[in-house]
Amino acid sequence: MYKSIAELVATAETQHQPISELIIQQEIESSQMSREVIWAMMAKNLEVMRAAVKRGAEGEGVHSTTGLTGGEAVKLRKYRAAGHTLSGDAMVEAIQNAIATNEVNAAMGVVCATPTAGSTGTLPGVLFILEKRLHLTEDQMVRFLFTASAFGMIVANNAMIAGAVGGCQAEVGSAAAMGAAAAVEVAGGTPEQSAEAFAIAMSNLLGLVCDPVAGLVELPCVKRNAIGATDALIAADMALAGCSNKIPADDVIGAMKSIGEEMPRSLRETGIGGLAGTPTGQAMKQRIFGDAFVTEDNPE
Amino acid sequence: MANNYKSVFEIIGPIMIGPSSSHTAGAVAIGQAAHDLFADQPTEIRVDYYESFAETHLGHGTDYAIVSGVLGFAPDDPRVPDAVEIAQKQGMTIHFVENQGPSPVNHPNTAVVRVSNAKKTIEVTGVSIGGGTIEIRALKFNGYLVKPQGPLPIVLAIPKPNQTAASIVTQLEAMTTINHQETYTNSEALPLFEFDLDRRLQRRQLEQLRAATAQLIYI
Numbered sequence: 001m002y003k004s005i006a007e008l009v010a011t012a013e014t015q016h017q018p019i020s021e022l023i024i025q026q027e028i029e030s031s032q033m034s035r036e037v038i039w040a041m042m043a044k045n046l047e048v049m050r051a052a053v054k055r056g057a058e059g060e061g062v063h064s065t066t067g068l069t070g071g072e073a074v075k076l077r078k079y080r081a082a083g084h085t086l087s088g089d090a091m092v093e094a095i096q097n098a099i100a101t102n103e104v105n106a107a108m109g110v111v112c113a114t115p116t117a118g119s120t121g122t123l124p125g126v127l128f129i130l131e132k133r134l135h136l137t138e139d140q141m142v143r144f145l146f147t148a149s150a151f152g153m154i155v156a157n158n159a160m161i162a163g164a165v166g167g168c169q170a171e172v173g174s175a176a177a178m179g180a181a182a183a184v185e186v187a188g189g190t191p192e193q194s195a196e197a198f199a200i201a202m203s204n205l206l207g208l209v210c211d212p213v214a215g216l217v218e219l220p221c222v223k224r225n226a227i228g229a230t231d232a233l234i235a236a237d238m239a240l241a242g243c244s245n246k247i248p249a250d251d252v253i254g255a256m257k258s259i260g261e262e263m264p265r266s267l268r269e270t271g272i273g274g275l276a277g278t279p280t281g282q283a284m285k286q287r288i289f290g291d292a293f294v295t296e297d298n299p300e
Numbered sequence: 301m302a303n304n305y306k307s308v309f310e311i312i313g314p315i316m317i318g319p320s321s322s323h324t325a326g327a328v329a330i331g332q333a334a335h336d337l338f339a340d341q342p343t344e345i346r347v348d349y350y351e352s353f354a355e356t357h358l359g360h361g362t363d364y365a366i367v368s369g370v371l372g373f374a375p376d377d378p379r380v381p382d383a384v385e386i387a388q389k390q391g392m393t394i395h396f397v398e399n400q401g402p403s404p405v406n407h408p409n410t411a412v413v414r415v416s417n418a419k420k421t422i423e424v425t426g427v428s429i430g431g432g433t434i435e436i437r438a439l440k441f442n443g444y445l446v447k448p449q450g451p452l453p454i455v456l457a458i459p460k461p462n463q464t465a466a467s468i469v470t471q472l473e474a475m476t477t478i479n480h481q482e483t484y485t486n487s488e489a490l491p492l493f494e495f496d497l498d499r500r501l502q503r504r505q506l507e508q509l510r511a512a513t514a515q516l517i518y519i
Contacts, residue, residue, distance in 0.1 A: 001303065001306075023308055027307065027308050030306060030307065030499050031307060031499065031500070032499075032502065038308075041309060041313075042308070042309075042312065044315070045309075045312050045313055045315065048315045064319075104318065105318030105319050106318060106319050107318070108317055108318050108319060108361070108381055109317070109318060110315060110316070110317060110318075110376060111315070111316065111318055112312065112313055112314075112315050112316075113313060113314055113315075113316055113321040113325060113431055113432055114311070114312050114313075115311045115312070115321075115430070115431040116320075116321040116322065116430055116431045116432075117316060117318050117319055117320050117321040117324065117325065117432075118319075118320060118321070120318075120321075123312075145312045146308060146312075148311075148312065149308035149309075149311040149312045150308070152311035152312070153305050153308065153310075153311050156304065156305040156310070156311060156430065156431065156433075157303055157304060157305050160429070160430060161311075161430040161431050162322045162409065162428070162429055162430025162431070163322070163430075164322060164351070164352035164408040164409050164428075164430075165407075165408060165409075165429065165430060170430070171430075178311075212356075212359075214359050215355055215356025215358070215359040215360065216319065216356075216359035216360070217318065217319040217320050217359075217360065218319075265351070265408070268352065268408060269322075269352045269356065269408070270351070270352050270355040270356065270408075271355050271356050271359070272355065288359075289358055289359075
């Protein structure tokens with residue numbers, strides 16, 4: 001089991017193997033399953049991601065039962081079709097794919113948690129535009145997910161990936177960093193550049209709190225995935241251009257952990273502080289749950 | 301470094317019904333642990349929530365998620381959102397309790413699940429650590445109070461008469477690494493061996509262990 005990103009990068013460089021290959025080997029060894037079975041499981045995850053990206057943006061889109069989120073991936077699709085995006089079609093398509101996925105999640109549809117359900121749109125946001133821009137094969141896309149998982153596992157075991165423990169930086173921040181590292185590998189960058197992209201992407205989202213309105217994975221979670229996906233892309237571009245974060249990836253994970261530990265409880269997925277605590281957020285909570293939410297012993 | 305996440309599929313995955321991996325998919329897994337420990341048809345389920353779980357269980361579908369696990373559903377089972385109604389139709393009484401105080405095991409996503417019928421009662425204290433992965437901090441059943449270190453998988457073995465822990469250790473060590481081991485006795489002074497393992501066992505390995513012990517619980 002790789003204990004740090006430094007160890008992962010050093011192993012990849014001495015063995016002249018991509019990080020995706022190292023983590024596939026580790027999984028074969030630890031699970032005692034065959035390469036074919038492991039590969040097929042990851043390909044299944046890819047299929048679920050593709051279905052959610054499609055479902056959220058086609059027709060009228062999907063809408064959550066609370067009415068707080070839904071239909072905005074469709075708005076983005078139509079906006080792109082008009083051809084006047086400010087940040088370019090690929091960037092807005094990444095946003096669309098991220099939002100489509102999280103709208104499906106909020107509507108209690110089927111998603112693949114990457115690494116969590118709250119951050120489920122970030123990796124698809126990155127991956128499906130790279131598929132078009134880099135003409136990725138399915139095999140390369142599956143590899144992207146393995147690379148992302150290698151970095152994610154180090155975050156999960158050294159820090160945290162739950163909003164209730166470390167805030168949104170632990171969820172969307174981790175997903176963005178994983179996506180940045182995987183984007184670099186699939187674009188032909190070095191393992192060292194993957195680590196730089198990871199460090200840049202995570203540094204950019206340090207301190208991000210988890211403040212969901214009414215405690216629901218809707219506001220602001222859906223749009224936070226748009227920033228996760230685009231953060232991953234800009235970090236990958238910076239790393240591929242040769243930029244360095246200067247503070248190495250493992251230190252950034254350590255910073256994320258200590259920030260998470262110092263974060264007050266009201267900003268860690270309790271639906272109390274931040275946007276959840278605004279007059280509008282509180283009014284939404286009252287409208288959705290009424291008095292049921294404050295009942296202490298609810299026998300239903 | 302903790303070693304809670306052992307597989308790439310805990311990071312990319314699980315495939316699940318939204319909206320929250322810790323409050324929905326992880327909650328299914330905590331319920332599943334209660335299902336595995338109870339191994340019978342329940343008549344009553346009581347869930348005590350703490351901290352983030354207490355504040356947000358309604359919005360996250362934690363209620364139906366835990367009940368789904370107790371019923372033995374997988375996180376991507378389409379019946380997950382209807383689990384509470386399904387359980388009630390089977391005659392179960394279900395209580396959800398929002399506790400105001402801190403978690404008894406010091407984690408923001410804590411649920412204590414008590415499952416009972418006329419014959420027995422069991423209690424599982426689970427915490428959901430993110431991405432659908434959980435830890436089990438306490439298990440009460442049959443006069444035992446087992447306090448595992450947390451990470452799964454956990455094997456609880458009730459030995460055959462005169463069987464020692466050493467014989468089970470030998471078998472387990474041929475399969476994987478034992479991260480932690482503890483011996484408990486229940487109110488009737490009967491022993492139980494707990495093993496926290498490094499990786500999940502295969503079905504055939506579980507069958508071997510089951511045949512070698514009086515009773516085996518695998519979570």
